[in-house]
Amino acid sequence: MATTAAAPAIPATDSYVGTSGVWSWLTTVDHKRIGTLYLFTSLFFFLLGGLEAGMIRWQLAVPNNHVLSAEAYNQMFTMHGTTMVFLAIMPLSAAFFNYLIPLQIGARDVAFPRLNAFSYWVFLFGGIFMNASWFVGAAPNGGWFGYAPLTTLQFSPGLNIDFWVLGLQILGVSSLAAAFNFITTIINMRAPGMNLMRMPMFTWNAFVVQFLLILAFPVITIALVFLQFDRFFGTNFYTIAAGADPLLWQHLFWIFGHPEVYILVLPAFGLTSEIIPTFSRKPIFGYPVMAYATMLIAFLGFGVWAHHMFAVGMGPIADTVFGVTTMLIAIPTGVKIFNWVFTMWGGSLQFTTAMKFAIALVALFTIGGISGVMHASPPADLQQTDTYFIVAHFHYVLFGGSMMGIFGGIYYYYPKMTGRMLSEKLGNWHFWLMFIGMNLTFFPMHFSGLYGMPRRIYTYDAGQGWERFNLTSSIGTAVLFIGLLIFVYNFLIAGRRGAIAGNDPWGAGTLEWSIPSPPPEYNFARIPRVTSRLPLWDVKTPTLNAEVPHTDRGDRRLDVDVGTKHTGHSHPNPANSYPQQATESGMHIEEATGKSAKDLGIPMPNQTIKPLICAAGLTIMFTGLLFIHEDKHSLAIATILTGALIMTMSLYAWVLTPLEDHH
Amino acid sequence: MTHAAAAHSAHDDTHGHPPTSTGLDNKKIAIWAFIGSECMLFASLISTYLIYKGRSVVGPYPHEACLPPGCSTPLKAILNIPVTSASTFVLLMSSLAMVLALAAVETKDQPKTTTGEKILGSSKLWLWMTAILGTTFLGFQAFEFTSFVHEGLTIRTNLFGSSFFTLTGFHGAHVTAGVLWLLTLLAIDYRRGLGPKDAINVDLAALYWHFVDVVWIAIFTLVYLIK
CATH class of the missing domain: 1.20.210.10 (Cytochrome c oxidase-like, subunit I domain)
Incomplete structure (x- = not known):
């Protein structure tokens, strides 16, 4: 508690303008x-x-x-x-x-x-x-290892x-x-070119x-x-x-x-x-x-x-x-x-x-x-x-x-x-x-x-x-x-x-340092295109990065069959066919602009309290089991059912609500 | 979803979501990870059952058993293999129905002329069929559990009872969750109709359903068939 x-004592930043306060932390999905x-x-x-x-x-x-x-x-x-x-x-x-x-x-x-x-x-x-x-x-x-039979009811009768x-x-x-x-x-969510062997x-x-x-x-x-x-x-x-x-x-x-x-x-x-x-x-x-x-x-x-x-x-x-x-x-x-x-x-x-x-x-x-x-x-x-x-x-x-x-x-x-x-x-x-x-x-x-x-x-x-x-x-x-x-x-x-x-501040080479600190809510205004393991060093200090392999192979997508449908051929990753990015190669650095996701037209997930309620329901459900030990069976069943109900209802409400507004 | 996002973002890279790295839907990756995790869950339950096999100090026992001294009156086997074979068959058939349900949802937009095509193309029919077959399996399990209790085997009786009821109970709980999932899909189908764009969500339920089915094959073999 x-x-x-x-x-909420964490310093408010420009990127969270209009979304501060306790409620925004309880409902955050960022x-x-x-x-x-x-x-x-x-x-x-x-x-x-x-x-x-x-x-x-x-x-x-x-x-x-x-x-x-x-x-x-x-x-x-x-x-x-x-x-x-x-x-x-x-x-x-x-x-x-x-x-x-x-x-x-x-x-x-x-x-x-x-x-x-x-x-x-x-x-x-x-x-x-x-x-x-x-x-x-x-x-x-x-003990943290809880060895049974020591931890069975016979030897550990308490609620502990x-x-x-x-x-x-x-x-x-x-x-x-x-x-x-x-x-x-x-x-599934790596930027174009961020193949597995380029991940930090x-x-x-x-x-x-x-x-x-x-x-x-x-x-x-x-x-x-x-x-x-x-x-x-x-x-x-x-x-x-x-x-x-x-x-x-x-x-x-x-x-x-x-x-x-x-x-x-x-x-x-x-x-x-x-x-x-x-x-x-x-x-x-x-x-x-x-x-x-x-x-x-x-x-x-x-x-x-x-x-x-x-x-x-x-x-x-x-x-x-x-x-x-x-x-x-x-x-x-x-x-x-x-x-x-x-x-x-x-x-x-x-x-x-x-x-x-x-x-x-x-x-x-x-x-x-x-x-x-x-x-x-x-x-x-x-x-x-x-x-x-x-x-x-x-x-x-x-x-x-x-x-x-x-x-x-x-x-x-x-x-x-x-x-x-x-x-x-x-x-x-x-x-x-x-x-x-x-x-x-x-x-x-x-x-x-x-x-x-x-x-x-x-x-x-x-x-x-x-x-x-x-x-x-x-x-x-x-x-x-x-x-x-x-x-x-x-x-x-x-x-x-x-x-x-x-x-x-440290002159580091990985993507997280190419964006403002603290990062805006959308992280990257434009999704970067990665051509080496230390993409930022490519831009800032290429000599440090000379011996790291640079290829374009990560920009290609594999053939993938999804169900009966064939998606993707051995063609360049479609993410790279974006008009603006096709003309660019390599990395860019994003300076703080103070623009919100809305200004930039980036879809963001809506804040929601449902995950918190669902988690509370789950905890109530488990708490109910404690009463079995105390031989209060009806109280136990009531608590478990209440918790289960809260959990199920909030889960349905959560799953049936789209993540973000239709855009 | 992937296609929609890719098409959408073709004209402006800041709008919509970039395509996924593999081209697969996120949910598909997650359900496979979940199934991997569930494998370890059932592996732990099944191993425990096997480790405790033959260690119960009192009956009833799963298979015919002789107790020393002598073997004049062998103890009756409690597991009813013919009945469970029937319920296993029912569960396997439910997987077939699930496959047809998914196919029906995927091809919802295609024109159907013959009666056969119409029947095969009815997602409601096959979702109902899957759910009913699943519920039938649960009915068999309820019957089995009740008859065991009548024959004097409860979850407290012996190690066999504890490990058997926990293992098959966990499986039954998974089937129950699957039936609820199918009913939810059915509710959506009745409200607004499931179409090809929903195929991914039906696919998730199908993967889960088949997984639960495969686990039952392991349980049926290791618990019922092998003495």
């Missing part, structure tokens, strides 16, 4: 505004997840501490993990997907603008639903797990809807992530359905006494859970792949290999899930297979690391804040990647599993990887989103405090882990050699908080006081 209130909403909401949840982490570190700073009870500690670490994964990093990535994909491929919006709004509102309501559990004193307490299960189901709907949308957008690296990573999402989320959906049915309807999926397999949940969860790791980190890789070439003044090294490596990571990511389960005793064959596939993933990942290094090699490096975060990602992710290869080996993993070594590993990957990349992305793209620059001076402080704080917090965890400190314990006795490591970690967390406060201050004041950015 605080987030919706915060959202991918840029939805991206902004995602950004604010997920940063809020990131701070919340950070506070939960702060409580955990406060509790663990010294032995036998009593800041938190054991039960409160369980809730705290469960909600920290769940919040960071599903409510912070994923939607932060979604903020960039929303904002950047259409701009980077030269489109005016996503394929389904209203579905996009629906995804955001479902995410917001899902996040509120999950956190509402705090107010009834029943925050989820089964119900909130978690239903919250994740709601959030899954949001991610899936968004993924269908982005896949369609990237496949961020869009490539985003594209691959959407496939991970649509293939991984259904699996956790089913795992959660089983758990829901067990808890609400008395089925036996996780009832060991009825013959259930105690590993069923673990398998289903990690078949989702490991691709999820790449869902979290690939968008940050994408942002880094945009930042490093710009500030090295060189095209990215090995572009095609970067794209293939991303696909290979995603593909292998579905075949490694059981490395989370070496300790359950799957036997030597399964252990070996999963150990080997896990080590294989290090190859495409290593390729990416080397490509970033080779991009910087020989470049004229500019150490902006964004660049520092990007370089930090390369360094810190490598540390996390290497400790990952360590526990890819089952014998080593048996020593490390369930200890703080693992906590150190995945925080190097998720904080050192995802969050560093995302912070870099925020510094890099803030000027595009707001038209103003973040302070580099404050950014410098933010970066160094984050970098030092992050290493101070997580590096000692390698040692506390190797000294045998288990994960998920709420306190520990003195005299086991863990004290100084834990104290150091807690001090590091305090440093992180100072850095974070500087960032929040920088983020909030730069919207008013930051230097004016202009189209292209």
Whole structure:
């Protein structure tokens, strides 16, 4: 709720004249505004997840501490993990997907603008639903991985797990809807000449992530359905006494859970792949290999899930297979690391804040990647599993990887989103405090882990050699908080006081920098015609782009059969036969004109509240299930039916209303 | 839609929408992505059913079973293969009707002279046929579920009950959604008539319908036919 209130505080710009105010944000279908909403909401949840982490570190700073009870500690670490994964990093990535994909491929919006709004509102309501559990004193307490049978009714009788299960189901709907949308957008809405092998690296990573999402989320959906049915309807999926397999949940969860790791980190890789070439003044090294490596990571990511389960005793064959596939993933990942290094090699490096975060990602992710290869080996993993070594590993990957990349992305793209620059001076402080704080917090965890400190314990006795490591970690967390406060201050004041950015403050090469900052509602007054990977460098600094392939092959369309009809021949893309564009070749730069879409005659989708109502109906429907647990069956049925009715009616109203006025 | 947009924008590039990169309608790409996702959903359900096959500690069991000690009175199989074969046939025929419905919508503008052409060209007839066959399948499923409950198998009874009812229930829910979709198309057909420009929307429903059909073939084979 605080987030919706915060959202309208974003500086109003010329392009939104006449469409400001809360109502315009509730009804927006503009991918840029939805991206902004995602950004604010997920940063809020990131701070919340950070506070939960702060409580955990406060509790663990010294032995036998009593800041938190054991039960409160369980809730705290469960909600920290769940919040960071599903409510912070994923939607932060979604903020960039929303904002950047259409701009980077030269489109005016996503394929389904209203579905996009629906995804955001479902995410917001899902996040509120999950956190509402705090107010009834029943925050989820089964870990972010929610292992069943621990989370079945028998062992977790409270409402805690119900909130978690239903919250994740709601959030899954949001991610899936968004993924269908982005896949369609990237496949089908690229500007003429923007063939797949010319797409910016961020869009490539985003594209691959959407496939991970649509293939991984259904699996956790089913795992959660089983758990829901067990808890609400008395089925036996996780009832060991009825013959259930105690590993069923673990398998289903990690078949989702490991691709999820790449869902979290690939968008940050994408942002880094945009930042490093710009500030090295060189095209990215090995572009095609970067794209293939991303696909290979995603593909292998579905075949490694059981490395989370070496300790359950799957036997030597399964252990070996999963150990080997896990080590294989290090190859495409290593390729990416080397490509970033080779991009910087020989470049004229500019150490902006964004660049520092990007370089930090390369360094810190490598540390996390290497400790990952360590526990890819089952014998080593048996020593490390369930200890703080693992906590150190995945925080190097998720904080050192995802969050560093995302912070870099925020510094890099803030000027595009707001038209103003973040302070580099404050950014410098933010970066160094984050970098030092992050290493101070997580590096000692390698040692506390190797000294045998288990994960998920709420306190520990003195005299086991863990004290100084834990104290150091807690001090590091305090440093992180100072850095974070500087960032929040920088983020909030730069919207008013930051230097004016202009189209292209960084001298970057991709399409989004060819248009004004912030972009007008229609993005591109004229759809650009793309002739190379870095079209803007062709115009501004062609020497930087000399070695990038330039062909006209992307301007040709394939033969396509649609149903019984034959559309398109091997002729130039009809988009290029536009009278005005046929005479032009290559890129153009669009200066801010202050003209609205209406002035230019560009059809824009109408604003609508229906996606929000539909999302609310969906959330009400899931909320109704909570009452089953309380044995209020008629209330449950009434709530579920009300939610379903609201959802269905608004869905029909939405689908049967055309997207835009007839023109 | 693509053609209209392309024709429209030929005289002025800022008006209308540029043609799509593939020439396909956006909705077509999205439904394929959706079907890909649904494959993983049903794969998870079917795998769980197969993993739990033979692990139930109490009956009823899907197929004829012997319990130690001895095998003097083998337990009766609960799955009724002849009846389900009939319902499978009904569902497969509904896919044929769906194909004819789509063809009828696509060729709505072509002149029809013979009675045969008129029958084949009636989108209402074939949409009704598809919806009715789908509903018949659901009727079979309702009958099957009820008879199982009478024979003592509920979703709570054992692992077979849990995984069977959840799997086939999810499939039934998908068929139900499909029937509602068809009825919606029918409502539109009665209100203003479906023509070639609506073919894409009927095509989406058809792709979904065929997908749900194909899933049933997998379920029928893996759950009913293989002992």
